[in-house]
Amino acid sequence: MGGQNSQPLGVPEQEAIMAETGFSQANVLRLYQRFQALDKDEKGCLSKYDLEGIGHLAVNPIGDRIIDAFFQDGRETVDFRTFIHILAHFRPVEGSAGSKGINSRLSKLKFAFQLYDQDKDGKISRAEMLQVLRMMLGVQVTDEQLECITDRTIQEADEDGDNAISFEEFAKCVEKLNIEQKMSLRILK
């Protein structure tokens, strides 16, 4: 698969990327092709508009958050290195990967936490939780129910009583979940 290189240029900074993310060369190439396919105007970087053009993301309840995760620090565009850096979070964990590496459990959790915590204050406030829940639940849920659920959720997780979920509390909540499996894409192996 890595043999046929129909791209005119090679993947920029390929070695660095491979070292950083742990992707195989074939995968880097494939993701680069995807990057180029998404980059319709061939600017060399992706804008939000490009990512929003992915149809299925439009109907994903948290599609916007996912897109925003690529554009951190208020940037307008994302280059390939950042792109693949983020995707590297979803590499499957191999056995004894330990707690280093982008695709470790800790790193995955941090990434997920970021998606909840929009204002980057290190906590998931009640309002943010409400937002997320509203996005995910359908319209059949009334507002009272939603408020109730939100409160219950925060109460369950909150340990230091600040009515918000910090990262540690979040990690504790999900420790029973198989994060390694839930946040891994097999095709990114």
Added chain:
Amino acid sequence: MMRPAKLLAGAFGLFRALPVLLGTAALLGLLPVLHSHALQPEPAGVTPPAHSSRALVAVVESITTAPQVLHESRPGSTAPKNTSTAAGHGKVRKSFPVLEFDYKHVRIPFEIALWILLACLMKLGFHVIPTISSIVPESCLLIVVGLLVGGLIKAVGEDPPILNSETFFLFLLPPIILDAGYFLPLRQFTENLGTILVFAVVGTLWNAFFVGSLLYAVCQIKGTGLTDIGLLANLLFGSIISAVDPVAVLAVFEEIHINELLHILVFGESLLNDAVTVVLYHLFEEFATFDTVSITDIILGFLSFFVVSLGGVFVGVVYGIIGAFTSRFTSHIRVIEPLFVFLYSYMAYLSAELFHLSGIMALIAAGVVMRPYVEANISHKSHTTIKYFLKMWSSVSETLIFIFLGVSTVAGKHRWNWTFVIGTLIFCLIARVLGVLGLTWFINKFRIVKLTPKDQFIIAYGGLRGAIAFSLGYLLDVEHFPMREMFLTAIITVIFFTVFVQGMTIRPLVDLLAVKKKQETKRSINEEIHTQFLDHLLTGIEDICGHYGHHHWKDKLNRFNKKYVKKCLIAGERSKEPQLIAFYHKMEMKQAIELVESGGMGKIPSAVSTVSMQNINPKTLPVERILPALSKDKEEEIRKILRNNLQKTRQRLRSYNRHTLVADPYEEAWNQMLLRRQKARQLEQKMNNYLTVPTHKIDSPTMSRARIGSDPLAYDPKPDSENLPIITIDPASPQSPESVDLVNEALKGMGHLPPSPEEDEDEEGLVMRAKEPSSPGTDDVFTPGASDSPSNQRIMRCLSDPGPRPDPEEDEPFIPKGQ
């Protein structure tokens, strides 16, 4: 404690089913009657065999004779007329029949309609009695009904109709295949195409040869009476019986809801193996007439496989393109759009059958090729019509097929040979298992998502045989194949076995094997929420990563598609639409979300402060250190809400289900979004009621209306202001910088959008205005769109410029102009 209630419900259901059953019984009784009548020359002079029809005939007789009597009593008036007519036409004078019984005239359509009606009533009946249909799959019940009907007809003394191969292949099979092909989940299909092809081609070949040769070996055993069946005949039989049947697979699988991957594998295999079956069948049928088989024949056979399959696909593609092209011009005659789809697909099927190519593959290819372009061209209603018609036809077809299978079992001449039948059964099962195991071992080397042993078991177990095998067997020429009846018996036995035994047991087996979902009972609410969140996240990332593997040429195909093909086949500017529609939908959803969760925002950059919000919002629960023990009901309720409402990620849970129309994900999201907007409006109304921001004296609606009327700025958003959100949110929800950005983007996005065609929603589109509950006597002129209450207006002013720049016009609305 639930038992009596259940029994009662069951009894009640039975009671409700009674009229259906009675109607069906009446129909069943009518069938043999009509059969017998068709064979008689005139109705009046024959004694019909069935007792129930005697009364009918007597009634008819009396009616026909009555006018005669009447007529003779008034001879005078009619005599001259009669003689004149008699003289003019030379007809034998007989009384004018007021009521006639002319069955021959309508016989065939009548019987066809009756059979179809029977099929539909059966479907009705099964769903009325839910307990049985949960244990026994519908196909089994239908076969049983067919057996009963066949038995009934035979008992009456008539010949029940056998499933005519012509009827089957030309009329009953195409709707099912077209339905399957048109709604084929293309992405999963192409992702697994390699696997499917391997199973279909290699698997079927393996099955055919294995069964055929082993049966030949069995036949050679002296004493079974089968020694006259040659190798070729056995191989022919093997090829007939080895094909997995799409009808049966669909019928059984859709009730058990296995995951999409397995479904597409087995189903795809059943579709694609048609080519192999056709080739093998014709091959062996031809060869059986020869005495010797030479190498060239074998090579030709090998070649013909490619011709048949690729030719079939080619024919389908050609017709699909023509169909798509035609649909480009139908914008003025929307009504016949569905008909084009059906006709072109059917023609593709018939054309392929004309050349002995694979009709099924042609049909599928036509449906798949046609669909994206046709859907872009046709109206929404035509789209719905196509969906409904296809589902309807395929449902009825399937029902009829199974009923006829049952009837044919009773009707056909059978020759039961224990060795042959049992041998067939056992060899088929063994061949299937071995085939699947071997092929999976081979395929797993190349697959990323490996097939687990459980998957393999289900694939092996799901290899059902059905009516196609029967029809193929029926087509055999008795001259060349004197053992045809035995073949048919064996085929029917295998079909019955697979449908009944395997069909009935597959559901409990799947439940048994699918252990995963059962364990978690007490997941915390957090865990549930986070699990769903992560699911969505993963799906999103998957979408960003794009499809696996076939990426390269698929992209090329897509680009080719977009550049050339779409321009040809899609009318006008619609070729660009879908992406923008999605964008538009998304914008709408975003705004709806912002509106709805307005109660919970934490950041307030504008004048209306949190104070008012806190006053309004009485629902904040007190914070407690320890987890308050919510009552069990409450907790249960929360869990239930979560379970039912968490938006499921798309692929995991919804596999192709025949009986429900496949919902477009955009459509669903759109509907959800519309509902949200409604809720948003309701929420705003509620909020408006709470708001008391008396800044000036407004009293009568007239004055406020006058104010609005005189102030043009009340309506028009300032188009030049950079940060102007057109959206007027209810007062308690201040704008956050993010939402402002959204709307800006929306504005930009809107600029490029073509006017959306048939949105029956009011075309406010992105502009949402706070609607007040209409005050009595409100003039219609002013209500649409504008916010009536001046408080809203003031807020609108406030919010319209979230920047620190004070709004110089803020005071304007409150100065009544010209008042």
